[in-house]
Amino acid sequence: MKNVGVLGAGQLGRMLALAGFPLGFRFCFLDPTANSPASEFAPQIVAPFEPGPGLDELVSRSDVLTFEFENVPVSMVEPLVGKIPVYPPPKALSPSQDRLLEKQLFRKLGMETVAFRAVDSMESCLQAVQELGLPLVLKTRRLGYDGKGQKRAHSLEEAKAAFLSLASSPLIAEAFLPFDRELSLVAVRGQKGDCEFYPLVENHHNQGILHLTLAPAPNLDPRLDLLAREQVEALMRDLDYVGVLAVEFFEKDGKLIASEMAPRVHNSGHWSIEGAQTSQFENHIRAITGLPLGSTCMAGPCAMVNLIGSLPAIPKILEISGASFHDYSKEGKPGRKIGHVTLRGPDWRAVKAALKQCHGLLPEGVRQLPFLA
Amino acid sequence: MKNVGVLGAGQLGRMLALAGFPLGFRFCFLDPTANSPASEFAPQIVAPFEPGPGLDELVSRSDVLTFEFENVPVSMVEPLVGKIPVYPPPKALSPSQDRLLEKQLFRKLGMETVAFRAVDSMESCLQAVQELGLPLVLKTRRLGYDGKGQKRAHSLEEAKAAFLSLASSPLIAEAFLPFDRELSLVAVRGQKGDCEFYPLVENHHNQGILHLTLAPAPNLDPRLDLLAREQVEALMRDLDYVGVLAVEFFEKDGKLIASEMAPRVHNSGHWSIEGAQTSQFENHIRAITGLPLGSTCMAGPCAMVNLIGSLPAIPKILEISGASFHDYSKEGKPGRKIGHVTLRGPDWRAVKAALKQCHGLLPEGVRQLPFLA
Numbered sequence: 001m002k003n004v005g006v007l008g009a010g011q012l013g014r015m016l017a018l019a020g021f022p023l024g025f026r027f028c029f030l031d032p033t034a035n036s037p038a039s040e041f042a043p044q045i046v047a048p049f050e051p052g053p054g055l056d057e058l059v060s061r062s063d064v065l066t067f068e069f070e071n072v073p074v075s076m077v078e079p080l081v082g083k084i085p086v087y088p089p090p091k092a093l094s095p096s097q098d099r100l101l102e103k104q105l106f107r108k109l110g111m112e113t114v115a116f117r118a119v120d121s122m123e124s125c126l127q128a129v130q131e132l133g134l135p136l137v138l139k140t141r142r143l144g145y146d147g148k149g150q151k152r153a154h155s156l157e158e159a160k161a162a163f164l165s166l167a168s169s170p171l172i173a174e175a176f177l178p179f180d181r182e183l184s185l186v187a188v189r190g191q192k193g194d195c196e197f198y199p200l201v202e203n204h205h206n207q208g209i210l211h212l213t214l215a216p217a218p219n220l221d222p223r224l225d226l227l228a229r230e231q232v233e234a235l236m237r238d239l240d241y242v243g244v245l246a247v248e249f250f251e252k253d254g255k256l257i258a259s260e261m262a263p264r265v266h267n268s269g270h271w272s273i274e275g276a277q278t279s280q281f282e283n284h285i286r287a288i289t290g291l292p293l294g295s296t297c298m299a300g301p302c303a304m305v306n307l308i309g310s311l312p313a314i315p316k317i318l319e320i321s322g323a324s325f326h327d328y329s330k331e332g333k334p335g336r337k338i339g340h341v342t343l344r345g346p347d348w349r350a351v352k353a354a355l356k357q358c359h360g361l362l363p364e365g366v367r368q369l370p371f372l373a
Numbered sequence: 374m375k376n377v378g379v380l381g382a383g384q385l386g387r388m389l390a391l392a393g394f395p396l397g398f399r400f401c402f403l404d405p406t407a408n409s410p411a412s413e414f415a416p417q418i419v420a421p422f423e424p425g426p427g428l429d430e431l432v433s434r435s436d437v438l439t440f441e442f443e444n445v446p447v448s449m450v451e452p453l454v455g456k457i458p459v460y461p462p463p464k465a466l467s468p469s470q471d472r473l474l475e476k477q478l479f480r481k482l483g484m485e486t487v488a489f490r491a492v493d494s495m496e497s498c499l500q501a502v503q504e505l506g507l508p509l510v511l512k513t514r515r516l517g518y519d520g521k522g523q524k525r526a527h528s529l530e531e532a533k534a535a536f537l538s539l540a541s542s543p544l545i546a547e548a549f550l551p552f553d554r555e556l557s558l559v560a561v562r563g564q565k566g567d568c569e570f571y572p573l574v575e576n577h578h579n580q581g582i583l584h585l586t587l588a589p590a591p592n593l594d595p596r597l598d599l600l601a602r603e604q605v606e607a608l609m610r611d612l613d614y615v616g617v618l619a620v621e622f623f624e625k626d627g628k629l630i631a632s633e634m635a636p637r638v639h640n641s642g643h644w645s646i647e648g649a650q651t652s653q654f655e656n657h658i659r660a661i662t663g664l665p666l667g668s669t670c671m672a673g674p675c676a677m678v679n680l681i682g683s684l685p686a687i688p689k690i691l692e693i694s695g696a697s698f699h700d701y702s703k704e705g706k707p708g709r710k711i712g713h714v715t716l717r718g719p720d721w722r723a724v725k726a727a728l729k730q731c732h733g734l735l736p737e738g739v740r741q742l743p744f745l746a
Contacts, residue, residue: 018394021414022646023687024700024712041394041414273395274650277695277717292692299672314396319665322650327397339397344650 001289002026005062005084007077009036009044011328011337012068012265015273017042019281025289030058037328050076059084066243066288070096070263071143087191087242087288092263095239098141099172102260109238111231111258114250119171125163128173129156135176138162140169148208152176177257179250183217185228186269188244188283188293189236196283196293197229198276203248203268209335212355213304215271218348224256231258244269244284267306267337274324274342275302301348303355305362307339312361317341320357322350374662375399378435378457380450382409382417384701384710385441385638388646390415392654398662403431410701423449432457439616439661443469443636444516460564460615460661465636468612471514472545475633482611484604484631487623492544498536501546502529508549511535513542521581525549550630552623556590558601559642561617561656561666562609569656569666570602571649576621576641582708585728586677588644591721597629604631617642617657640679640710647697647715648675674721676728678735680712685734690714693730695723 004020006013009029014037017027027042034046043061047054049072059065064085065077070093077090095101103113117128119138129136136159140149149169151162163171182205186198199216216225232247246266250257269280278286278294286293310332317323322344330338341358345351377393379386382402387410390400400415407419416434420427422445432438438450438459443466450463468474476486490501492511502509509532513522522542524535536544555578559571572589589598605620612618619639621632642653651659651667659666683705690696695717703711714731718724 017414018391021391022697022699024698024702026413040399041390277647278697286691291688294691294697295695315664318659318667322668324395324651324667325397326395329397 001063003028003061003063004285004289005030005058005065006038006068007031007049007058007065007072008068009033009038010068011037011326011330013038014040014328015270015279015281015326016066016068016265016285019273019279020285023282023285023289023291025285028058028061030054037330040329049073051079055080064288066284068264085288088245088263089240089242092239092241092245096261096263097143099139099260100141100170103172103258105235105238106258109231109234111235112255113258114177115175117173119163119173122160122163122167125159125171125173126156129153129159132173132175134159137174137176138166139172139174140166141172142169150208177250177252179252179257181217181251182259183220183224183228183249183251183256184213184246184266184268185232185249186244186246186266186272186280187229187232187236188280188287188296189233189241190287190293191242191290193237194293195233195236196278196296197232198269198272198280198296199298200225200228200249201268201271207335209306209308209337210267211306211308213268213271214351215275215302215304216298218301221254224251224254227256231256235261239263243287244280267340268304270326270340271302271304271342272296273326274344275299300344300346301351303343303351303358305341305343305355305358306337307341307362308337309334310363311339312363316361317358320354321345322354323358374436376401376434376436377658377662378403378431378438379411379441380404380422380431380438380445381441382406382411383441384410384699384703386411387413387701388643388652388654388699389439389441389638389658392646392652393658396655396658396662396664398658401431401434403427410703413702422446424452428453437661439657441637458661461618461636462613462615465612465614465618469634469636470516472512472633473514473543476545476631478608478611479631482604482607484608485628486631487550488548490546492536492546495533495536495540498532498544498546499529502526502532505546505548507532510547510549511539512545512547513539514545515542523581550623550625552625552630554590554624555632556593556597556601556622556624556629557586557619557639557641558605558622559617559619559639559645559653560602560605560609561653561660561669562606562614563660563666564615564663566610567666568606568609569651569669570605571642571645571653571669572671573598573601573622574641574644580708582679582681582710583640584679584681586641586644587724588648588675588677589671591674594627597624597627600629604629608634612636616660617653640713641677643699643713644675644677644715645669646699647717648672673717673719674724676716676724676731678714678716678728678731679710680714680735681710682707683736684712685736689734690731693727694718695727696731 009031029044153159182203201215202217204212248259272279343354382404526532555576574588575590577585623630716727
């Protein structure tokens, strides 16, 4: 068990490799985009995400296969089961790729969700408006990320327009939830069913893109952390899960409402590279290769700031006390995550001071977080 | 400033690259031994350590040059000054490569050393015995490491025999010091003369090879830590130093006696990867590329155990609470460092318990440290 094959070679794959090298693992990536971030220090097979010679080569070079994003076609990985260990198990992909199956699974396991309806016609759309009320959110069931593929409707007219603009795909309608804040839990499960959990963290999005994570979530009712762990452990058990899994929640009036899951390392867990005893990346590698999981203990609070579109002046960032910088080696482009900064401190006061300093250095447009106003 | 060229591609180079990748740097190595540890994820030019086409290629591919071991020939790097930034400055190499110049430099700067004499003839050897007393230690002035190239003499006869066996090289005789313990200080200096210091650590050698580092050195008089910092800061200033420098000391009756220096990242600083806010490797990269230095703060005590000769059962090692493993991707061979384990805990009690567990898993022969008896 030396060679890890990874579907996808973006920044998550890059950080997986950086966590796996010290443990003696070698990596090979498959990604349709040449010169992806992980290819800087590991071989990349440039091939589409489908069965074929590229995938065959990856399998032949690997002892275990994993993926760094959840939209790997199930038809690509399911036929591999039995030929090579694939973790997380492909059956975790289906509910992650379809918001309807995902919410149905959450409900089956007793996790609270917003009210939702499948929408596949104008008629079912109008019925959803009647049953869920307004405003509501229409989303494509598949392939939405970073706020793409969804529209909010405040009136019947807007609901109709949203349906027409999205209706080329099967949809889901969700009751609009004016939540108090967004949280997420990153967990990892080993091959023997052993689990470790990072603390619930607080996430701040801007136009659907994660901008800021505070770890652990400040001022959290510890019962919510416990509840989230129980729910995510049950979810992982149900899926025979192996590896890192992230679940996003809303907090509303002291309640936890499950929003979505990602069967992979997650942007809201990047702080763990410096902030936890074992990072989410190392724990994912440990899990899929059958090694014991590492402790998720934190030494102090952290903030993780995504660098989106273009990089700020890095020397200035590194002057901030407790700052670490991660460059994904990607070209800058509006809305694209090209790096992140982790800020650590002995307490929240120190971390928030560092955060203000950091945000002052970010390009206009990303810096106006209501959180820091 | 994107491309870092490194002379030497061993485990130190490997860990430099792993620390530099997240900051967006790319690496190229030069080493005469093909398939060196760093070559697993960065290009390696296989060439001797001398001026020639290999070095020319490295220079052409690099924006800054550094080295991962102190025995790079001065004649190789000195001609590069003015063509490409070389850090640490080549003039730091001479005293590091010659035990006589090194001790003379220490003395010049007011650092205490054992009494020593240059030995270049049987006559000067016998005179050293007379002046320094017995036992004494004869060492080659150059190219000694891991206990090689030195002999202890308890009698005039042994001194003569030691001289004859080593006399193909210029020698130094040192008064034997029955020290209380071995300490070392790892420091880093930036391009503007700013310095950061890791705490003094306690080192345990076995047959001349470092086996164990405890960080920070337990039960240390804080005045010694302060004194070591002052001395090393003066030393770095004297050398116009840029990068990480390590100085080994003996502690004897509450005094600090300087033993030797290494103008590079150092084995006794490996704990800093997990144990300090910024590792020695990242700080070396930050220094030589002109970035601000990072904090050297620790969250709790650490022990670093070298894995020598052959690897223990890694899954068992990773079951130890607070254990991290580093594989250098080197073939096992008696006396060869092929990996290390860092053990972290909230206090020394926890770290020592982990250490006992770890040592119980090491192959016979490396495990009998008097420290754990």
